[in-house]
Amino acid sequence: MAADPEQTNPSGGLNRRRVLSGIGVGLGVGAAAAAGSVLTHDHDTGGRATATGGTAPAADGGSQIVAFRGPHQGGIATPAQDRLCFAAFDVTTTDRGQLQQMLTSWALAAEAMTKGLTVPGDAGDLESPPIDTGEAEGLKPGNLTITIGYGASLFDSRFGLAGRRPSQLKALPQLPKEDLDPGSSDGDICVQACADDPQVAFHAIRNLRRLGTGVVAPRWMELGFGRTSSTSPAQATPRNLMGFKDGTRNIDAGDAAVMGDHVWIGAEEPQHWVRGGSYLVSRKIRMLLEQWDRDNLNDQQNVFGRAKASGAPLTGxxxxxxxxxxxxxxxxxxxxxxxxxxxxxxPENNRGLRILRRGYSFTDGIDPVTGQLVGGLLFLAYMKNPDQFVTLQRILGAHDALNEYIKHLSGGLFVTPPGLAPGADWGAQLFG
Structure with a gap:
């Protein structure tokens, strides 16, 4: 895309600007109106791979744009961004056509926003609300990725999708040491927006929610202010709210072979339409921070099995x-x-089992009853089969010393389909 004074800023990179004709397919006002202890802090989900030639959509360092279209959705193999806005929605319409049309409009809007553009549509009507909410005007794209997923509940009898339900998409079993809030768990549809700018990530969810008015209603949402894993050897290992490095042995998402073995849904899945996608497990995990902060350093290190300062294993x-x-x-x-x-x-102690973690720290402020900090980890992990998570969590939930300091508050399982080819959209992809 050629640069012009409306698209660039003095520091370089693409600025957001009003787009009237969309992104190859116009989205008019009428269409928009119609659309209207998990591996909680798991450092060791697998030894870090060093192979290159992976499947991550490339980010342009100057433009801060991650490719929206490709074999896989952005936001999975993409190097983890600094900020997150994650939301789950319930479908409120009973009209199959409305849901499909909304998903089509979502894909067009998502592609525009990942390019640093505003939501496409007619911006000239002063008597109607603006098509784009406007808070990201003038901001760079921030390596925004928007990843969509579907819960098992969407494949019931409402929309004729029962025959397209992926084979492993079903309710997770009851797991040790969990007492999850159903009201802030699961959902028909989830959207994960990751970016290096929190306002860019929030803007993405806010605008999809607006386009979904009358079709979907928000079920739960969480903001993540700090990534708790690295998905590329080029990234420094971040620290979680307990002060320990998190994700030291996470999968290198640039290793195509490892991603194929552990993350991407393959030929084993009878539903062809989700091959190249992945299963996403979400868990909101509160850390009992005041209790943790009173524990001595030696015990903290024994809980994790690592030195707090260096991140080294206690044997290294x-x-x-x-x-x-x-x-x-x-x-x-x-x-x-x-x-x-x-x-x-x-993985050495779990028959080589590995998952790709993309978690973020969160805070919900202060507990009004106890006065304690409410914060922890929004655990997000991708895998080719949810049994990978279930197997690991059964072990961790039963035996992990970390369980003394955490509480599992909510959770969800979604299937994230593969990326979109040119001209394709989420509505046609889901409904076939």
Missing amino acids: KKEFDTPDFSAKDASGDYAIPMDAHVRLAA
């Missing part, structure tokens, strides 16, 4: 040293305790 000196789970200390005890998070989550 550097962050990326491979943990030695057979090593014992002078007293004959295992140097990495048997209930340490790093031991229980390690």
Whole structure:
């Protein structure tokens, strides 16, 4: 796209501007109106791979644009951005055509917003609300990705989708140490907006919600203010709210072979339309921060099995040293305790089981009853089969020393379909 004075700013990069004709397919006002202890802090979901040539949509460092179309949706293999806005919706219409039309308009709007453009439509009617809410005007795209997913409840009898339900999309079983709030769990549709600018991420969810008026209603939403995993060796390992490095052994999302083995849905899935997609597990996990802050450093390190400052395993000196789970200390005890998070989550101890984590820290302010901080981890993880998560969480929920300091508040399972080819949209993709 050629640059012009309306599209660029002095510091470089694309600015948002009003788009009248859309992004190859115009979205008129009429169409818009009609559309109207998980691996909670899992450092060790797999040894970091170093192969290149992966499947992550490329981000242009100058324009801050991540490709919207391609074999896979952005926001999965994409290097993890700094900010998150995640929302789940319930479908309120009973009209199949309305839902399909909304998803079509969502895809067009999402593609525009990831390019740093405003939601497409006719902006000239002063007697109607603006098509775009406007709070991202003048901001760069911020490497925005918008990832859509569908819950098992969408494939009931309402819209004739029962025959298209992916084979592994079903309610997760009851897992140890969980007491989830149904009102802030699950949903018919989820949207994950990740960006390096929180206003850009929020703007994306807000505008999709507006386009969905009369078709969907928000079920729950969470803002993430700090990523808690790295999905690329080029990224430094971030820290969670407990102060420990998080995601040291996460999958390298640029390794196409590893992603194919553990993340992307493949030929094993009888529903062809979701091959190349992935299953997404979400869990909102509160950290009992005041209780944690009173614990001594030695115990904190034993809980995780890592040194707090360096991130090194208790059997090593550097962050990326491979943990030695057979090593014992002078007293004959295992140097990495048997209930340490790093031991229980390690693929070496789980028959090579791995998942791709893309979690974010969150805070909901202060508990009005106790006066304590309410914050923790919005755990997001992608995998080719939800059994990967269930197997790991059964182990962690039953034995992880971290369980003393966390509470699982809500959760969800969604299928995220593959990326869109040129000219395709989410409505046609879902309904076939």
